[in-house]
Amino acid sequence: MQFIENLRLAITSILANKMRSILTMLGIIIGISAVIMITTIGTSIQKTLVNTFNSMGSMNYFEVYTSWNYSEEDFGLTYTDNSEDRLSVEMLNQLVEQYPEYFYLNLSDDVGSFPLNNWKKQQISVNVSSITNFENLDDFPFVRGRGINQNDGNGLKQVMNVSTLFVEQYFPAGTNPIGQTVSTEIGDFVIVGVFELPDYYVKQMYNEGQQDIDKVTPVYIPYDTARHLLEKEQEPLYYADVYYYPEQDIDMLENLLNNYFQEIYKDKPYVQIEVFNMQSELGMINTVINVITIAISVIAAISLIVGGVGVMNIMLVSITERTKEIGVRKALGARNSAILAQFVVEAILLCLIGGIIGILLGVAGGVGIGFIAKFMVNQFYPEYAGMFKITIQPSIPAMLIAVIFSILTGVFFGYYPANKAAKLNPIDALRYD
Amino acid sequence: MNKPVIQMQNVIKRYYIGQPNELQILNGISLEIHEHEFVSIVGQSGSGKSTLMNIIGALDRPTEGTYHLNGVDVSTLDDDELSYIRNQEIGFVFQTFNLISRTNALKNVEMPMMYAGLSRKKRLERAKELLALVDMSERATHQPNELSGGQKQRVAIARAMANHPSILLADEPTGALDSKTGHKIMDLFHKLHQEEGTTIILITHSSELAEETERMITISDGNIIADTGGENNAVH
Known part of the structure; x- marks a missing residue:
């Protein structure tokens, strides 16, 4: 009951001096909007990276x-690319x-790419790739038949997976391929x-x-x-992808791989097998972006202190103006605590309104910058536009923290003036003109 | 005889205690005021009547002596307890009305009840009743700056009556009004005294106004120098 009354009083008081209230909130608005804008950009970059990958x-x-680690002067002198040193299927x-x-x-x-003649004797081209297992690849959904698997390889079977587009090119309409x-x-x-x-794939190719x-x-x-078929059974590899089952400790697996290859290559200091994982790379990039976002946010948050001092200043003025009312x-x-609550609630409300305006402006700014970035990519790098999954995402935790911070600013900077008001001697306050 | 509301025994008030400019304002006031009395306290400025009023109104504590308000020893209470006493036992009427600005008449009258913790519904009911009593029902939703001096004082009196106080303490209630309006306010006090049985203490420097009351206590240099018209005079 008392709280609702205090809220009503605070609203009346803030509305009574609209211009002054807005100027007071300005510090809070700028601080919060800067933080929200930065975090919006930060989370959008992260989300864009994850979605793109x-x-x-x-x-x-x-x-x-x-990977060979000979120095430049050694090149071609002491070392020739010995195919035995390279990664092998056996390893x-x-x-x-x-x-x-x-x-x-x-x-x-x-x-390789081969020309083929279709049923109308027209020439078409295919790009042939070999793969151990073509089953269960999410991004190449099967509409008919099955994917190539290990058994086909083991039996050296001459089987093939083709696209629906190929079927249209190669066969008369309606043929079961x-x-x-x-x-x-x-x-x-x-x-x-x-x-x-x-x-x-279609967009890119x-x-x-x-x-x-x-x-x-x-x-x-x-x-x-x-x-x-190509008589390349003994040929070594330059690189290969080693898959791991989901939900494992990636760092541990990376160490395992490094140790495994180091053991094989321990007598060959000039050559080694490098291991690279996108997931751990992405994790590192995310960490860096997080650190930068937090660092800039903290700097921006300093303006909240300035804003808070502004609130304190105005509350002191307000209390001086209303000394008689307090009396x-x-x-x-009214007990001291009632007066204290009245002015603290007013300070909190002032900061909270400033904080909410700041959040709205910050989100608008961050989203606006996101759209500008998206527009620029589409405009100037249309070839990458399909590849970059630009995602604009305001940070919800940052908004919650901003609201809590606004309230805390109100409590912290409103308490001193409010306490001063509460401690006023009623006789002196009544006599004040 | 009615039961005593105010019992003061040898009340002394000093300021700047222990300092070279120590000042004694009240020199041992003993006073008894009973229920349903209409008393005026008269004195020149500097006589100590404002200090006495502050003590009666539980805004201040006596330095020495005892002050019982409805049997409660006010001199020993802390700030919050004094707030409670002011809220429940005292109805203040000020010379300059002191309505809360930007707050309509009804809300002003509700204020002491809000601090008493009454429900919204009860507050509203009582506030309307009080505004009717002072003949201000039609102005209930007006802001103080839309009211004349006399109207403001009527609202202030309604506010003072809100929590059924033991005493209505009026400090120069007509001081800021023209004589015609002032008379109307005095008429209202008389009406409240006669019809509601309210105990009223009127503080004034005007002996003309004081003449209108049943009992007149005159203060000079921190002492009661006269106490006339009461059903029983102060204990000297």
Whole structure:
């Protein structure tokens, strides 16, 4: 009851001096809006990065690649690229045998682009890739048949996965492609599955207005089959992706990999296997952005102190102006605590309104900058526009903290003046003119 | 004889105690005021009547002596207890009205009841009743700056009556009004005294106004020098 009365009094008092109240709030508004704008930009950058990486496919793999550490003057003199030093399929298979609970492989390679003749004897092109396992890839949804798997490779089967676009190019309309044979330069392959090309792939690979018949489509064959047909079974690798099962300690796995390869390469100081993981890289980037956001926010929050002092100043003025009113209230039976509450509530309300205006302005500013960034990317780098998933996201925790901070500013800077009012001697206050 | 509301025994008030400019304002006032009395306290400025009023009104404590208000020894109470006494036992009427600005008449009258913790409904009911008593019902929603001096004082009197106080303590209530309006306010006091049985203490420097009351206590240099018209005179 008393609280509602105090709120009503505070609103009356703030409205009675609108201009003064707004000027008083200005410090709080600027401080809070700066913090909110910075955090909005920070969280938007993080969200954009995560969404962009996620849209590139799953990230639960380590990229491992061969790296030479000879110095420039040694180049070509003391070392020649000895293919035995490079990463081999055997090393990777042994790794998976050693840690089957952590890792699995899904090796892939570019085989090459080949021209093909379709049923109308028109020439089309395909881009052949080899892959161990083409099942369960989220971004290439299967509409028919099955994906290539390890068994196909083990049996050196000549099977193929093609896209719906390829089916349209290659076969007469209405043909069931499953079981049909496609003849290429490296052999004949039976189609066992048809997948849909994801939107981002289409946007990235093909120009607008390009004829469907001219589009080069990706097709997949088993990894081991490809190596066998190309007689490259013993050829070492430059790099490979080592996948890990979800929900594992990435740092631990990274150490495991590093140790595994260091053991193999311990006698070869000039060559090593590097391990790279996008997830841990992204985690580091996020940490850096967080630190920067917090640091700038703290600097911006200093203006809250200035704002708070402004509030304190105005509250002192207000109390001096209303000394007589305080005296009358005390004569009518107001306890010290009632007067204290009245003025603290007024200070809190002043800060809270300032804080809320600040949050609204900050979100508007942050979102505005986000839209400008999005517009600029679309305008000047349209080729990347499809790849960057620009996400604008105001930070909800930052807003909650801002509200709490506004209230605390009100309590902290309102308490001293309010206490001064509460302690006024009623006789002196009544006599005050 | 009615029961005593105010009992003062040898009340002394000093300021700047222990300092070279120590000042004694009241030199041992003994006084008894009973229920339903209409008393005036008269004195020149500097006579000590304001100090006496502050003590009667529980705004201040006596330095020495005892002051019982409705049997409660006020001189021993702390600030919050004094606030409670002022809220429940005293109705202040000031020379300059002292209505809270930007707050309408009704809300002004509700204020002492708000500090007493009454519910909104009860407050509103009582405030309307009081405004009717002082003939201000039609101005209930007016802000103080929309009221004349006399009207403000009527609202102030209604406010003073809010919590059924034991005494209505009026400090020069007509001092800021023209004589015609002043008379109307005095008529209102008489009406409250006669019809409601309110105990009224009127503090004034005007002996003309004091003549209108039943009992007149005259103060000079911190002493009661005369006490006339009462049903029983002060204990000297």
